[in-house]
Amino acid sequence: MKPTILLVEDTRKLSEIFKEALSGCFGILSVYNLKEAKESFISKKPDGILLDLQLPDGSGIDLIPIAKEINPDCVIIVATAHGTINSAVEAMRLGASDYLEKPVDLNELIEKFEKKINLAIEKDKVFSKDEMFPISYSVRMHEILKICRQVAKTNFPVLITGESGVGKDVIANYIHKHSARKTFVPFNCANLPFELAESLLFGHTKGSFTGATENKSGLVESASEGTLFLDEIGELFLNLQPKLLRFLDSGAFIPIGGVIEKFSGARVIAATNRNLYDEVKKQKFREDLFFRLNNFPIDIPPLRERKEDIYPLIKFHLISLSQTIEKNLLISDDAVKLLEDYSFPGNVRELFNILDRASIFCEKNVIDRNNILKILEFKKQQMNMPVKEKKTEEFEWDLEKDLRSVCKDAINIKEKEFIINALQECKYNKTEVAKKLGISYKTLFNKMKKLGIE
Ligand SMILES: Nc1ncnc2c1ncn2[C@@H]1O[C@H](COP(=O)(O)OP(=O)(O)OP(=O)(O)O)[C@@H](O)[C@H]1O
């Protein structure tokens, strides 16, 4: 039997066009408003929905949670009109798999449904409405998320491992969100002096060291009803490790300078991008603590080993980015292909970073193969460059973070700063600058003009 798609589209003519395009591969149910859509979904449980958001009796968004509740595997593709990008973000958060901008490319539409419905059927995945973040499409990530949901209900310590940028923080948050615990208290074990690390974690009593003017409770105590996330656990001082182990075993700890044991019910999630067992062998990490934490390990595979996640992550990030920079960003298929073939040593963080950069230099808001190619080439060159000059670091400024929090004007300022730095570094040789920034001479010229750079 063919999989069924519910067409929710109030413009009848358009609905007919979609029907004609899709009926070769799918059984089609057509409805024209939200009420009919809900009824039809409940009674027929289709495998996919093509969803128009602006319906005469409400927003198509309202159908998503219902559909996902009834059939978590349902593939929902949203058809958005230009300018309703915010709704597309919301739809993806609620569980839509993808979105297409109207006028919809019919070949793309068929291809997306074919690819996604087959994948969804193959995977037989369990997917409920509150699991939309982290974005995941690969079988491996789905398995991981399932384990996370299971362990979330327990109080076991968890050890999350994986290369830098794979999403360890995201997964720690996900576990916390699926538990009934109250606060999420993150602590980074790296780069702190010993006393400070101990005091921040376990607290101190008045007079226990110079400057300890009052009793202060630590994060272990603050997270008593919550989750204590110990990031970069591999960096935790060897001398602090027994104290943490004792806490994990019994919930007991003594603040610096204290004599009375205190107790906390904090649940510990630890993360590291190191191979902790190697650290044990090098005697930099205690074996007993390792085994205690490793009782429940979650290893997140690098992005290059779950390529199916790349496209959904691209889509997700472009939607968020479009909102931030108030442009409607798109990406060409060959640019996606190039990214799918890339190895991403920096994983999801690197992917987002590449998209951030490309979004600045792309023309007509479409990221194309050339934009990506230039960024990748530039990266390759940088890897071979001796890392000494300060200016090079400035090229590596963290766009990802910046772009999330700044408005369009601020982006222009950053962009200007970025270009001026490059100009100075290349002694105002524009051909050289364009090469360095991975853009064409013309784009550089236009940008300089737009940004008022003489
Ligand atoms: N599955 C995902 N869905 C959406 N965003 C993701 C996902 N995985 C990672 N990210 C994003 O990628 C970036 C890096 O993720 P995160 O900080 O969790 O990685 P990490 O493994 O903790 O890295 P590090 O080892 O450097 O601490 C963040 O912006 C995060 O939001």
Ligand SMILES: [Mg+2]
């Ligand atoms: Mg992290």
